[in-house]
Amino acid sequence: MEDFRKHFSVFLTFFTPTAGWLVLLFFVPLGIIWVYSFGENISLTEIKTTWTLDNYKRMFEPQIITLFWRTVWLSTLSTIITLVIAYPISMVIATASNKAKPWLMLVIILPFWTNLLIRTYAMLNILGTRGRINDVLEWLWNLGDGALDLIGLGAFDLLGEHFAPIRFLGNNSGVMIGMIYVYLPFAVLPIYSSLERLDRNLLEASLDLGAGQWRTFRSVLLPLTSAGISTAAVITFIPMLGSFLIPNLLGRGKVDMIANVIERQFKSANDWPFGSALSLFLLYITFIILAIQAFANMRANKGRNDG
Amino acid sequence: MAPTPIISVHDVCKYYGNFTALEGISFDIKPGEIFVLLGPSGCGKSTLLRIIAGLETESKGDVVIDGTDMLGIPANKRPVNMVFQSYAVFPHMSVEANVAYGLKLERLPKAEIKAKVAEALEQVHLSQFSHRMPDQLSGGQRQRVALARALVKRPQVLLLDEPLSALDAKLRDAMRLELVKLQESVGVSFVMVTHDQSEAMAMADRIAVLKDGKLRQLDSPTALYKNPCDQFVADFIGRINMFDVSSHTRNGDAVQFDTKTLGTVTLPASLMPANTRNLAIAVRPERVRVGLEQPAAEMIAVTGTLGDVAFQGDSSLVEIILDGERSITALATEAQAETLMALEIGTQVYANWQPKDMLVLPENASE
Numbered sequence A: 001m002e003d004f005r006k007h008f009s010v011f012l013t014f015f016t017p018t019a020g021w022l023v024l025l026f027f028v029p030l031g032i033i034w035v036y037s038f039g040e041n042i043s044l045t046e047i048k049t050t051w052t053l054d055n056y057k058r059m060f061e062p063q064i065i066t067l068f069w070r071t072v073w074l075s076t077l078s079t080i081i082t083l084v085i086a087y088p089i090s091m092v093i094a095t096a097s098n099k100a101k102p103w104l105m106l107v108i109i110l111p112f113w114t115n116l117l118i119r120t121y122a123m124l125n126i127l128g129t130r131g132r133i134n135d136v137l138e139w140l141w142n143l144g145d146g147a148l149d150l151i152g153l154g155a156f157d158l159l160g161e162h163f164a165p166i167r168f169l170g171n172n173s174g175v176m177i178g179m180i181y182v183y184l185p186f187a188v189l190p191i192y193s194s195l196e197r198l199d200r201n202l203l204e205a206s207l208d209l210g211a212g213q214w215r216t217f218r219s220v221l222l223p224l225t226s227a228g229i230s231t232a233a234v235i236t237f238i239p240m241l242g243s244f245l246i247p248n249l250l251g252r253g254k255v256d257m258i259a260n261v262i263e264r265q266f267k268s269a270n271d272w273p274f275g276s277a278l279s280l281f282l283l284y285i286t287f288i289i290l291a292i293q294a295f296a297n298m299r300a301n302k303g304r305n306d307g
Numbered sequence B: 001m002a003p004t005p006i007i008s009v010h011d012v013c014k015y016y017g018n019f020t021a022l023e024g025i026s027f028d029i030k031p032g033e034i035f036v037l038l039g040p041s042g043c044g045k046s047t048l049l050r051i052i053a054g055l056e057t058e059s060k061g062d063v064v065i066d067g068t069d070m071l072g073i074p075a076n077k078r079p080v081n082m083v084f085q086s087y088a089v090f091p092h093m094s095v096e097a098n099v100a101y102g103l104k105l106e107r108l109p110k111a112e113i114k115a116k117v118a119e120a121l122e123q124v125h126l127s128q129f130s131h132r133m134p135d136q137l138s139g140g141q142r143q144r145v146a147l148a149r150a151l152v153k154r155p156q157v158l159l160l161d162e163p164l165s166a167l168d169a170k171l172r173d174a175m176r177l178e179l180v181k182l183q184e185s186v187g188v189s190f191v192m193v194t195h196d197q198s199e200a201m202a203m204a205d206r207i208a209v210l211k212d213g214k215l216r217q218l219d220s221p222t223a224l225y226k227n228p229c230d231q232f233v234a235d236f237i238g239r240i241n242m243f244d245v246s247s248h249t250r251n252g253d254a255v256q257f258d259t260k261t262l263g264t265v266t267l268p269a270s271l272m273p274a275n276t277r278n279l280a281i282a283v284r285p286e287r288v289r290v291g292l293e294q295p296a297a298e299m300i301a302v303t304g305t306l307g308d309v310a311f312q313g314d315s316s317l318v319e320i321i322l323d324g325e326r327s328i329t330a331l332a333t334e335a336q337a338e339t340l341m342a343l344e345i346g347t348q349v350y351a352n353w354q355p356k357d358m359l360v361l362p363e364n365a366s367e
C-alpha cells in the first residue's frame, strides 16, 4: 500500500477512472447547482449568474420556514417511531437461534430488493380509504355493530351510523407511515449489529446484582447500544429529510416536504436558482448532522480513554 | 450435628434437547467453605454454577439456598452473586459505579453506598483506581472490580466461574492465595469452578469432581489424592502410573491381578473397591523408587531403562521406559535425582514399590 508513491503511474491508472467518474457525475453537477444558486432568471430559459444572495434570503420567507419546519418535525417524529419499532425487532433477531437468524434478516432486507416506487404504490393500496387496513377496520366495525344489535343496543348507533374509513392518504399520518416503513430496515441493521456485539454476560451480571429486566434494559443494554442507535437515527433521519416520492404519492400533493418544493422549482415553477439554493441548504443540513454525530462519537471515544 | 448447609443441591439435571449436560447432581455446601467444582472442559461446571445463580433453569431437581427453595426465584432475587469468567465489568461505568451498581438497586442512602463501595475497593486494593474506566485497567484489576462488585452485596455465597483462567501464570499463583485470604476475611462460602486440578487442590476445602455431567467424587483435596474412587479421578487429580488389569482372581485375603506391563501382581483384598468393573491398579510417582540393583522379593518391581530426569527444584520427575510405548514416572528426592542424573540415559534400572502403596481402581465408580 505505502509504495503507491513509488509506482505513481500504477496509482494513476487505478485512480483516474474513479476520480474522473466522481468529478464528472458528482462534483461538476454540484458545482453547477452552486453557481445557479447565485443566479437570476432573466428569461424563461436563461439564467444569469449575478452572485445575488436573494435565493438564500428567500429561505426566510414564512412559507419556506413552515416547509422546513414541517419537513424536520415529520422526519424527527418518524425517526423516533422507527427507532422504537426497530429496537425490539433487532432484539428478536439478535436473540433468535442461529438457524432462524438468516431468515429473519432476509425478511427485514427483502424490501430493499423491491423498487421504492412499487413499494410506495403498494402502500397506497394498503392505506387508501378503500385499502386493506380500512377493509379490516370495516370488518371489525361490522362485527361490533352486529354484536351490539344482538344484545339489543343496535338502535343507539354506538359505533356511528355507518363505518367511517380512516384517512391516511393526503395527510401527515400517511407520509409518516410510509417513511417509517421504508426506512425501518436502515434502523434495524445498525441496532442489530450493536446488540450482536454486546457481551451477554453483562446483562446477566446486571440481573445477578439485583436489577430487574427494565432496569437492566435502561442501565446496561441501552447505553451499550447507544452507538448503534445513533447511527440508526442518522441514517434514517437524513434520507427522510430528503424524501420526495413518499410525500408526493402518500401525501397526495397535500403534504409538501423540502424535496417536493425543490422539484417544483426545477419543473413547474421554473425557478432553477431558488431550487438550487434549497438543494444546497438541504445538503448543508445533512453535513451539519453528520458533523455533530462524528463529533459526538469522538467525544464518546475520548471520554472512554481519558476516564 | 453438622452445620446446616448454606446451599443444598438435590438431584439436579439439565437437558439441552436430548443432550444431557448434568445428571443427578446432589451435594451440600457448608457455610464458610471454599467448594470447588472441578472437571474437564464441557463437563457442565458452568451450567451447574449458573443454575445455582438462577441464570439457567434446572430441568429436574432443586436448589435450596439458606433454607429457601429457589424454584421460580429469578437471579436478581437470589442471595448469591457471581464473578463471571469474562468478569462482565460494565464498560460504560467507572470502577466506582460498577461496584455501586448493585447497592443502588437496594435503595440504600447515598452516604452508605459510598462508604460500602470505598470499603469494598479497599478490600481488593483498588482504592486509587476508583475513577478509572474498565478499559484502562489490566485483566487482574478488572477481575478485582468484578470481585468487589459481587462481594459488596454481602451474598450468602459467592460464585466464581474460572476466576483465574484469564490471568497470566504468575498473577494466577498470587491470586490463588489472595482469593483464599479474601474468603477468610469475608467469611462467605465460595463456590468456584475450575478445570485446573492444581488450582483446586491449592484452594479448596472440598472438591466435587465432575465428568460428563455426573458427579464422580466429592471429598477434601487430600482424600481425593489418597483415595480416588476411580481411574478418572485418580488420573485427573495429580500424576499416577496406571496398569490395566485383564483379569483378577481372589484367594482368601489376597487378590491376583493379571496385567500386561507388570505381569501377575498379588495385592491384599482390603484394597478391592466395591465396583470391580474394568479394574486397573495404580501407584503414585512419589511411591516409586528407582534403583540399579534387584529390589527385595516382596516389592513390586519392573525393569526398564532410564529416560528423562526433569528437575523440579526440591524433587525431580524420573521417566523409566519399559518398552516402546509404556513408561513409568517416579518422583525422586534431590539426592536420589543427583545419582540418577549421573547415569547415562538408557541405563537399565529397576522401578519398584510396596504392594500396600498400590490403588485398585474401577473405570467408573458410579457405574
Ligand SMILES: Nc1ncnc2c1ncn2[C@@H]1O[C@H](COP(=O)(O)OP(=O)(O)O)[C@@H](O)[C@H]1O
Pocket (backbone or CB within 6 Å): B016, B019, B021, B039, B040, B041, B042, B043, B044, B045, B046, B047, B048
Ligand atoms: N445453551 C446451551 N445449549 C446447548 N448446549 C449447551 C448450552 N449451554 C451449555 N451447553 C453444553 O453443555 C455442556 C456443559 O457446558 P458448560 O457447563 O459450559 O461446561 P464447562 O464445564 O466447560 O463449564 C457443554 O457440552 C455445552 O456444549
Ligand SMILES: [Mg+2]
Pocket (backbone or CB within 6 Å): B045, B046, B047, B162
Ligand atoms: Mg465453563
